[in-house]
Amino acid sequence: MKIELLQPEPELEFGDSCRCQDMRFGIGHYGTFDFQDSSGPRTIKLGIVGTAATIDALTEWLITCKLEIPGKRDSKQPRLYPPFPGFTQTQSFHASLSWDERDLIPISLSDEACTGSFNEVVEKVVNIYVSEIDSLLERSKLDVVLCAPSLEHLKIVTRTLEPISRDAAAIVTTSEEVQPAGVRPSENADSAAASDDDGNDPQKETVWYEFHDLLKAKSLHLRTPLQHILPATYDESRAAEQKKLKNRDQQDEATRAWNLLTAIYYKAQGIPWRMTRDDADLRTCYVGVSFFRTLDTNRIYASSAQVFNRRGEGIIVRGRLAYEDTNKQIHLDEPGAYHLIEKAIEAFKGEHHHYPARVVIHKTSSFSNEELDGFKKFLKEKGIEFFDMVYLRQSFIRLFRADTDPPLRGTLWQLDERHAILYTRGSVPFYEAYPGKYPPRSLYMDCENAQRSVRELARECLALTKMNWNNTRFDGQLPITLRAAKQVGLILKYLEDADTSKLSQSYRFYM
Missing domain, CATH: 3.30.420.10 (Ribonuclease H-like superfamily/Ribonuclease H)
Structure with missing residues (x-):
């Protein structure tokens, strides 16, 4: 048996074939891998679906992302929290975001859409979003559609007490681990067992739908990728309330910009970086x-x-x-x-x-x-x-x-x-x-x-x-x-x- 440290840290390749081990420093110093390639995205056309309030807040924040966003304040690890350089055609990503007013689609939910079992409501809300996205793409050629549901919409389609995490349920190695996301064991096992004579499976489990996953599934035929964005990504004032739903720690603003804009760039068929090869x-x-x-x-x-x-x-x-x-x-x-x-x-x-x-x-x-x-x-x-x-x-x-x-x-x-x-x-x-x-x-x-x-x-x-x-x-x-x-x-x-x-x-x- 032998313990060793694999060194050096694997590098990635960025613009001009320059190499760096960190994604953000690589893009910041050398640009994306494909920024000199004519096939790389230069103007990324966006559509946005959400509520009127989330669309306004998100577009305002995306405009902010055109400029540099400082790294985390008072951090003792500046390499862990670097500034975001700005999303412009003159540096780093060498691309810009654009959107037309007609491609900003506000969605409201009727009382009927919010009525029914949990899974029925999730499916109805997803169908409303997909229908609006479908109509949007019929009239506009877009690179990426941003889906920005409000916290009010998310509360309707989110179960706050999930028995297992989505990640834990997604990938399996043994049959004991094969369990879909959102599975909740029967709340009354004795009652379930008692009903076995009626042909019901005593081990039957209830599957709760997941809004994000069902939305992606029902949108695959649209041929334009979606980017799902939570409210606290662009509006820090919603972080505490959002954590009650998603239980995620809030990242600093520059990190949020790095992660979101890199994902959008990739979904617009860009290549932010690639593995090196001799x-x-x-x-x-x-x-x-x-x-x-x-x-x-x-x-x-x-x-x-x-x-x-x-x-x-x-x-x-x-x-x-x-x-x-x-x-x-x-x-x-x-x-x-x-x-x-x-x-x-x-x-x-x-x-x-x-x-x-x-x-x-x-x-x-x-x-x-x-x-x-x-x-x-x-x-x-x-x-x-x-x-x-x-x-x-x-x-x-x-x-x-x-x-x-x-x-x-x-x-x-x-x-x-x-x-x-x-x-x-x-x-x-x-x-x-x-x-x-x-x-x-x-x-x-x-x-x-x-x-x-x-x-x-x-x-x-x-x-x-x-x-x-x-x-x-x-x-x-x-x-x-x-x-x-x-x-x-x-x-x-x-x-x-x-x-x-x-x-x-x-x-x-x-x-």
Whole structure:
């Protein structure tokens, strides 16, 4: 066994091929990766749906974001809280935002829309928003639609006492963990059991709809990505009230601007940054495989392959039914594994006009022999000789340092040649701080079915944690392959009977 620190921190590539380990400093100093590319977004046309009050407040704040926003006041970690440079065509993002008055759509909810069971109300409110967005896109060609519900609307469609977090429910490894977001066990188990003679399942669970996820699901056919924005993002006076609903700490204004404007830039088909690649590196396709349970909680689907290249361009494909083995691990059979990797790699080829030289598969449960046979069969047929299949899951093993700070990000504990514990979150020397609130969890890596060394795959995993365009600090735990799996599973579960071939496959629509 060996413990080491993977150094240096993986860098990202920005404008003029300049490199930096931090997203915000990279964009601030060198510009976005594609700012000199004629295909990059220069004027991003927005539409906004919300209430009259939220539209006014949001547009006013977006105008503020054209100028520099100072970093967090009195902070002892200036690298952790840098200023936002402003969203203009002359620096950093080299792009601007624009909107027409006719594309600002106020929404009001009738008494009828707010009447019914919780799920009925959520669906009615979502349908109202989607209908307005659909009408908006019929008359205007937009790059991104901002959805800005008021706190009053959010209170109507939010259950404040959720038994499990959305993240915890989105990605599963065993059947005991396969549970959709918003699942609440029966409040009266004895009563439920007593009704079993009537044909009711005593284990039946109630599924509460999630406004954000259902809105994204019902908007996938619109072919324009949405950006959901909470009121406290642009109006700090709503932070305390919003926390009662979402229980999220308020970020400083510059950080909020960095995160939101980077996400909008990416959704407008921009490339804020990409992973670095040496000339000797193989052209690699990264695939994340995970599972989710449908709304009726009875069937488990292969959520997809989430397919990414080093530019962060993501493609989502949906797989077949999975099954539960005797150890309650979720797996695909051989035809299902072949079908999933075939769809993933063919989608990659459709985007890039060639097959990758190397394929990396990240999976949230162990690889069964059937899965290995199915994956390898397809790769062999296409002449793809280089592949690495890595089983990743959260670990309960924790390391401790001599001082009070958590282990450094990049700490790798090699248990043997094929297994390791990796800290993707932890204290960051660049920030001179640990950018988290609670002790970080490590990742367990099982590389028994990989060709490259654990150390190489761990460094790659670290780099992939930075390919998240909703967060401009490199403190995420999961690589984008599996982080995307969470988001995709939360949305696809609402589409079990839909023809997903007609829906957008781009990750921009799911994040």
